[in-house]
Amino acid sequence: MNENRIHAALPDPATAPELFEGLLTRRVMAYVIDFFIILAIAMGLGVVGLILGVLTFGLGWLLLPVVLPLAILGYYVVTLGSPRRSTVGMSMMDLVLTPTSGAPLDGWQALAHPIIFWITIWISWPLSLLIALLTPRRQMIHDLLTGTLMLRLSPMERHWRTLGEPA
Structure with a gap:
């Protein structure tokens, strides 16, 4: 598919500002909500790991450094990979992750x-937010690298209906 045609099909902040209204604030709030969900998952796994560690004379504790990151990654893959294309926090903030490739x-x-998100946030979250302020569609570093776009869901559904395409 032609690159210009793909970007022409993407929502434009000039013609559909409601899709981008308060986007960065909503993303930060979604991150906070997801952080607490991940914290609850980590605490639950920590309790299970503590019990297994005691029962196995410390061998169960060796699994925590492997299981914990996989559980956190699993949260993102299951939620972002679902038909809703959003984590719990993103859903609560009316956000959806959309690919820019047309697929x-x-x-x-x-x-x-999420992997690139955590790497870029770990390296420099201010730079990632600055880039989001400078890009017209408010894309952060990890969005640009993975070819995705974050939009508000309810206006997006109306936007695609006006174009006659499925959301």
Whole structure:
């Protein structure tokens, strides 16, 4: 598919500002909500790991450094890879993750998006937010690298209906 045609099909902040209204604030709030969900998952796994560690004379504790990151990644893959294309926090903030390639969101994007998100946030979250302020569609570094776009869901559904395409 032609690159210009793909970007022409993407929502434009100039013609559909409601899709981008308060986007960065909503993303930060969604991150906070998801952080507490992940914290609850980590605490639950920590309790299970503590019990297994005691029962196995410490061998169960060796699994925690492997199981914990996989559980967190699993949360993102299951939620972003679902038909809703959003985590719990993103859903609560009326956000959806949309691929920019014109193809549906695939499993690799749902896997790569959170990994690259955590790497870029760990390296420099201010730079990632600055880039979002400078890009017209408010894309952060991990969005640009994975070929995704974050939009508000309810206006997006109306936007696609006006174009006569499925959301």
